[in-house]
Amino acid sequence: QVAGTLAKEGPNSPSYDWFQTDFLVTIVIYTKQKEMGLDSVIVDHQDDSFRAETLIKDYSYFIHIGLSHEVEEDFSVRVVENVGKIEIVLKKKENISWKCLGHPLEKHNLLILKKDTGLYxxxxxxxxxxxxxxxxxxxxxxxxxxxxxxxxxxxxxxxxxxxxxxxxxxxxxxxxxxxxxxxxxxxxxxxxxxxxxxxxxxxxxxxxxxxxxxxxxxxxxxGPEGNFKKSRLQELEDLFLVAAGTGFTPMVKILNYALSNIPSLRKLKLMFFNKTEDDIIWRNQLEKLAFKDKRFDVEYVLSAPTSEWNGKQGHISPALLSGFLKRSFEKSRVLLCICGPTPFIEQGIMLLHDLYFSKDEIHSFTA
Ligand code: FAD
Ligand code: NAD
CATH class of the missing domain: 2.40.30.10 (Translation factors)
Known part of the structure; x- marks a missing residue:
């Protein structure tokens, strides 16, 4: 579990430093990684324990310190993305000079495989x-x-x-x-x-x-868990989202992100499986969005519709999927995300392979 045993295979261990002014203490973490953002670091300051967990690929790097003096509750975090530098700026409660930052606590200054860190x-x-x-x-x-x-x-x-x-x-x-x-x-x-x-x-x-x-x-x-990488959305042309019930939840941020940050995107389609019309989450918003943004389309499929329903019905099937998965042109750069009950995902993935989607073109959401 210690840094030394992991250093051979993992990324280079980050390092940290600190400096102070009369009013502020700044902790700087040098990750030596390019893809760092404000979502790459989680900071918690509880009682006198200061904890910063920096997420680097499959690893976490910890700063965990019992601070030597009191600081205000709130602090600010800045990330200099291109050099992977993270700055955490704490406000001193008393304007006195600190001789040291504090004493190390559990995991301090270690780079640990994320799966071994436990949840905080x-x-x-x-x-x-x-x-x-x-x-x-x-x-x-x-x-x-x-x-x-x-x-x-x-x-x-x-x-x-x-x-x-x-x-x-x-x-x-x-x-x-x-x-x-x-x-x-x-x-x-x-x-x-x-x-x-x-x-x-x-x-x-x-x-x-x-x-x-x-x-x-x-x-x-x-803290967050998961293996979806936002970079998979870069330069996409077609994005297909296949969701069942609350399997819609990971699609929400993906939808928002893709429509506002991926200029290459031509088509974003959501196929949304539910039992009945009353189960469709945010139907109004989905329809408004499809009206507002011509790249976006939504199709509902109901497994237990009332007799008035004249849309698509049934469970996930080759016929439903092949009708839905029309690329905007042959060989477009495509990603398909699927989420819902486990049997739904399993059947979906099997069907997608039959429809010639490669592993790299599919992301399924699981725990
Ligand atoms: P449970 O106790 O798990 O029961 C769920 C239903 O199954 C009940 O109707 C219960 O009666 C029935 N049931 C339980 N055991 C059995 C059994 N042995 N046989 C037959 N029926 C049984 N859910 C969301 O709503 N929103 C989300 O954003 C969300 N995100 C998720 C993300 C991930 C990665 C995963 C894996 C799941 C996510 N879920 C989400 C599902 C969530 O984690 C829970 O599983 C869900 O909320 C059910 O929890 P519960 O304890 O209330 O129900
Ligand atoms: P639900 O029971 O309302 O079913 C929604 C639709 O899923 C149905 O209309 C049907 O088309 C399909 N479906 C259901 N059971 C199926 C089966 N056995 N085989 C094939 N298709 C089936 O769904 P719900 O109660 O909203 O449950 C959503 C599921 O999504 C939960 O199991 C939850 O754990 C999972 N989920 C996973 C994540 C994740 O990230 N992994 C996120 C959110 C939800």
Whole structure:
């Protein structure tokens, strides 16, 4: 688990330094990596423990220090992308000179394989909860002022709630506030809100608890997990999204991101499988978006429609997929993202291989 044993295969270990003025302490992390953004570092300052986790490929690099003096709750984070330099600027509570930054805590200055690091949680407050469909709600959680955390496109977090003494943990994929939220790159540095679309299962273990949370209650939120790389969207011409039920959630940020940041994109199509019309999440917004942006189209497929439904119906099938997956021209650069119940994803991937989509052209979302 220590840096030395991993250095041979992993990236070069980052290093850090610090300096101070009368009012500020700046911690600088030199990652020596190019693709660093504000979503590459997670910072938590709880009590006197200062923790910064920098995500570098499959590894995490930790700064974990018991600070020698008190600092204000809020701080700022800056990333100089082209050189991979991260600066965290803390405000001193007292304007005195610090002799040292503090004492090292667990994992400090180590580069560790991400899968060996365990999840780290911070308590977030429920700010709002709105009905979206008969069983799905939009939850807004607020990060503590002493946390910097931005969930990358296509990644999920774990929510943890303690129910009668037992910790229940499940993954959820943050979404944008709406399909029309401007996706600014980089995201606002002081963005404190995380949104989730969550389906409540009356007989479920965790979601009824989430449903019963009151505004102001706390939920623990982990750091981001996932293997989707935003770079897969670069230079794409056709993007196909195949979602079932809440499998729509990873598609939300992908949609926002692709439509506002990928100039080469010609066509973005969503095939959205649901049981009934009432189950379609954000149908109004999807239709408005298709009207507003000619590159975007949505098709609904219902597995248990009423007799009035005259759109597509059934389960995922070769006929439905081959009709949907029309490229804007032969050999266009294409990516297909698929998410939903496990059997849906498994059947979908099999069918896509039959339709000559290569592995590199498919991304499936799983835990
Ligand atoms: P569970 O206790 O898991 O039960 C779910 C349903 O299955 C209930 O109706 C229950 O009665 C039934 N059930 C449970 N066990 C059985 C059984 N043995 N036999 C038959 N039926 C059974 N969900 C979202 O809503 N939004 C998201 O953004 C989201 N993101 C996700 C991201 C990832 C990476 C993954 C893997 C899942 C995601 N999910 C998301 C699903 C989420 O993690 C939970 O699985 C879901 O919320 C159900 O949790 P629960 O504890 O309430 O229900
Ligand atoms: P649902 O039961 O409402 O079903 C939606 C549609 O999925 C159905 O209309 C049908 O077309 C299809 N479907 C359902 N069961 C199927 C099966 N056995 N075989 C083939 N197709 C099937 O879906 P839901 O309750 O919204 O569940 C969504 C699922 O997506 C959950 O299992 C959740 O864990 C998963 N999910 C995964 C991620 C991720 O990132 N991995 C993110 C969000 C949701």
């Amino acid at each position: 949680y911070r308590k977030c407050q429920l700010v709002s909860k709105e009905d979206v469909t008969h069983d799905t709600k939009l939850f807004c959680l607020m990060l503590p002022p002493s946390t910097h955390l931005q969930v990358p496109v296509g990644h999920h977090v774990y929510l943890k709630v303690t129910i009668t003494g037992t910790e229940i943990v499940k993954p959820y994929t943050p979404v944008s506030y709406s399909l029309f939220s401007e996706f600014k790159e980089p995201d606002l540095p002081n963005n404190k809100y995380i949104y989730f679309l969550i389906k409540i299962y009356p007989a479920g273990l965790l979601t009824p608890e989430l449903d019963h949370l009151q505004i102001g209650d706390f939920v623990s939120v982990s």
